[in-house]
Amino acid sequence: MDPMPEQSPSSATHDVTNQPPPLAPYDASADAALLEGLRREGAGWAEEDVRLLGLRAGGAEAQEWGELANRHEPELRTHDRYGNRVDEVEFHPSWHHLMRTAVAEGLAGTPWAEDRPGAHVARTAGGLVWGHTEAGHGCPTSMTYAAVPALRAQPDLAKVYEPLLTSREYEPGLRPPTEKRGLLAGMGMTEKQGGSDVRTNTTVATPTDEPGAYTLRGHKWFTSAPMCDVFLVLAQAPGGLSCFLVPRVLPDGTRNTFRIQRLKDKLGNRSNASSEPEFDRTVAWLVGPEGRGVKTIIEMVNCTRLDCVMSSATLMRKTLVEAGHHARHRSAFGARLLDQPLMRNVLADLALESEAATTLTLRLAGAADRAVRGDEGERAFRRIATAVGKYWVTKRGPAFTAEALECLGGNGYVEDSGMPRHYREAPLLSIWEGSGNVNALDVLRALGRSPESAESFFGELALARGANAHLDTAVASLKGELAEADQLSARRVVERMALTLQASLLVRHAPAAVADAFCATRLGGDWGHSFGTLPSGTDLSAIVDRALPV
Structure with missing residues (x-):
């Protein structure tokens, strides 16, 4: 009987040739148009930081974070093991790595706290390079950045929250906002019956005995990054469509009513949770005058x-x-x-x-x-x-x-x-x-x-x-x-x-x-x-x- 022929390794049938090597590591800031624009628009002082961030963004580790954050999508957990309503979204650790870096690099609200010409340009240039990792986590950093000027319409609230929204500290988890070192902000405008026509919103805001405090009742159709600490929300007050600040956790430590009905199954942007929250006697504080929400x-x-x-x-x-x-x-x-x-x-x-x-x-x-x-x-x-x-x-x-x-x-x-x-x-x-x-x-x-x-x-x-x-x-x-x-x-x-x-x-x-x-x-x-x-x-x-x- 002839001996069995020696088994060849599976790769013996072909050699891998003419395939490009992995791109990472590479320099995401190696872009003449970006660096020239950074200097021209008054933020040349930030070039070294942008270059360092570009190297980090193009590194193998950060690129893997982006891939993993999208492969392992966020998961909604409505109740804890005992049956208590918690309305939390759990993310893969890679999401938190991306977020921590973005916030630490000043890509959220930080420019509003920096009295330096070019601060907002530097942030944008940082986003242009750090965005090479993945796009989803740019949603909460963007909304946090954008919330600060709107919140300034209510100086007493801005005094409390702005220092935390402009912080470089990323601190996930639901706790009373003033007990954290840094906050993230979201927004809730869109409703299913109106889309961009926010003046048709049906969420109702009812005044309480506390000056400036209201309770909300209604449903939002698209509210991304539901694990943010606070949200700017549009609702119909007695004086018309108005803007409100809604915290996920109230000052006394109790959970505000923010029932997440489901997460959207989206075409892309899958690392980022987009949700449908329901408000029911949800505590909110007026931002700006009644009727001037838009x-x-x-x-x-x-x-x-x-x-x-x-x-x-x-x-x-x-x-x-x-x-x-x-x-x-x-x-x-x-x-x-x-x-x-x-x-x-x-x-x-x-x-x-x-x-x-x-x-x-x-x-x-x-x-x-x-x-x-x-x-x-x-x-x-x-x-x-x-x-x-x-x-x-x-x-x-x-x-x-x-x-x-x-x-x-x-x-x-x-x-x-x-x-x-x-x-x-x-x-x-x-x-x-x-x-x-x-x-x-x-x-x-x-x-x-x-x-x-x-x-x-x-x-x-x-x-x-x-x-x-x-x-x-x-x-x-x-x-x-x-x-x-x-x-x-x-x-x-x-x-x-x-x-x-x-x-x-x-x-x-x-x-x-x-x-x-x-x-x-x-x-x-x-x-x-x-x-x-x-x-x-x-x-x-x-x-x-x-x-x-x-």
Whole structure:
């Protein structure tokens, strides 16, 4: 009898070749557009910290945190073992690692406590690099950041809570807020019957004998990060729709009524819990005057809209880096993908879009920073430009991430690559804080009600006058379009506003290869209907080498 043949290891049938090495560790701050914008907008003093955070964000450990936090989704626990209602959400330890780092790095409310020009720009730049880990935990840090200016409408509450909301201490768990070293804030506006039309909210606020204290009764349709310590909530008071502060735990240590009916089963953003809470005799304190709830909470919305732009720009940059890494190390048909003309065209086109988004994000952050410090011109510009940026940059995200995913081919379509997670994340940013229609109409309202906003916007565009013929033509055309703008044309007009604003920033601040290609394609019409259709003569190498340094 012949002896059995020696068994070969399973790998004997093939060798693994022509696959890119792991991207991590890498430097998430190695982005010329980001670092130049950081300095230009008054936060050059933070560059060392941003660079260190970029190295940490691109490190293998932080990248694994992001993957694990999304693989092991939050779980709702409504009752304890004895049957007591607890309404708690449990997270994987990786979520807490991400949160602890973000808060410690000042990405939540910290800038409001720093009397230093550029503090808000530094925070935004930090978000642009730390967001390379994952997007979900950016929700509670964003809402905490945004809650501070709204809470200032009620100075007695701000005096108690603001020092804790601006802390760099992350302290999870439900305890009386004033017994903690740091707090997180959420918001509760949306109801199932109204969506963005918050004036139709049916949650009712009833005054109590205690001045400023009310009880709430109602149901919210989307309230993310339900384990935050306090929430800003809209409800109908006797004087109309009003804003209230709702703590999860009352000062005496008892649980406030915050019944979590379920967690949403979402397309993306799965590391972050989004919930439906029910209020029933829930204790709340009035923030601002009765009947002025929208005006009070709009300051929060302006801040979170900026973070939507920031998060979209971050997703673009992250997926561009992934696509470039793959193209640099993968060969096909006898050459590296990066060296093949058509792939180089795709990557250059994506790089233009990414740089335009990052540059606009930092300009908006600079406007916010200077507005906080009393610059009325920047306040007017911020009012309209943030809504313009929110509309356009978040719209570009899904198409961008889809193209970046395709650069990896079939490898990009499997979960292990991380690209499907980014792709699922992208549509959220155009929905959160008002869908495209809401933001487009908001721009029209600002143009009609605040002439100074239009003046500041065109004043910004005028800074690039004469530098590019495509831009000059587009600005002249835009002025005519705005004169006839209505609801039907709102999206078209706001898109043109966004493109001219991005182009003007690139013409003034980016290398000629970047600015000229952007203006020729986005404004001059020398472009196809997908990425990778930059015209002949475009300096592809200059654009790609700037975006994807070795």
